[in-house]
Amino acid sequence: MKINEIFHSIQGEGRLTGLPTIFIRTTGCNLRCSYCDTTYAYEKGMTMTIAEILSNVKEYDCQDVCITGGEPLLQKDMPDLLHILVEKGYHCSIETNGSQDISFLKHRSHLMISLDLKCPSSGMHTMMKQTNLSELSSIDQLKCIIKTKVDYDYAKSILTAHDIACPIFFQPVWGSNPTKLAEWILTDGLRVHLGLQVHKILWGDRKGV
Numbered sequence: 176m177k178i179n180e181i182f183h184s185i186q187g188e189g190r191l192t193g194l195p196t197i198f199i200r201t202t203g204c205n206l207r208c209s210y211c212d213t214t215y216a217y218e219k220g221m222t223m224t225i226a227e228i229l230s231n232v233k234e235y236d237c238q239d240v241c242i243t244g245g246e247p248l249l250q251k252d253m254p255d256l257l258h259i260l261v262e263k264g265y266h267c268s269i270e271t272n273g274s275q276d277i278s279f280l281k282h283r284s285h286l287m288i289s290l291d292l293k294c295p296s297s298g299m300h301t302m303m304k305q306t307n308l309s310e311l312s313s314i315d316q317l318k319c320i321i322k323t324k325v326d327y328d329y330a331k332s333i334l335t336a337h338d339i340a341c342p343i344f345f346q347p348v349w350g351s352n353p354t355k356l357a358e359w360i361l362t363d364g365l366r367v368h369l370g371l372q373v374h375k376i377l378w379g380d381r382k383g384v
């Protein structure tokens with residue numbers, strides 16, 4: 176499996192925000208979002224066996240693991256890694272960009288799916304696999320990544336068209352105006368969370384946090 180980095184930090188996004196977490200970032204992504212903050216994960220990294228990944232993870236005194244990317248579901252060994260991590264008692268989450276089928280992750284415990292919904296300003300919204308939305312359960316989360324009012328209206332239309340079973344986060348693209356987003360949410364009375372990227376508030380927009 177190609178790994179870009181493994182590090183220990185604070186979960187900065189979604190329902191587990193604030194929780195100390197080990198991050199396993201895989202290399203490679205099939206999307207090219209206009210605002211991508213992890214371009215370094217497109218290619219750089221090293222090939223590691225599952226045993227090597229586990230031994231790295233074990234170095235940290237932490238039971239929460241977040242698998243991210245890039246796009247982690249492009250790695251063919253990912254189901255095995257998830258299975259072993261869960262079997263070893265880790266509480267796992269996987270952050271996926273919304274373009275890959277997540278149905279094979281059904282019937283799971285101790286694994287939270289964090290599904291992205293890319294909106295028009297990403298340039299990638301037509302790549303979203305919308306059937307994934309019905310695969311989400313109450314232990315998961317949906318993150319709508321929003322930069323503009325067009326993005327906001329698009330995300331709202333998706334929520335209207337689908338019955339989403341999990342908490343929904345409207346997360347402003349870093350550098351866009353979170354206050355505006357908060358005001359749109361309040362004006363429309365949407366039952367969504369405003370999701371800020373706490374790790375970037377703490378340490379800035381940089382690698383390894």
Ligand code: SF4
Nearest residue numbers: 204206208211245272
């Ligand atoms: S899915 Fe994530 S890693 Fe891939 S291009 Fe978009 S923001 Fe970057």
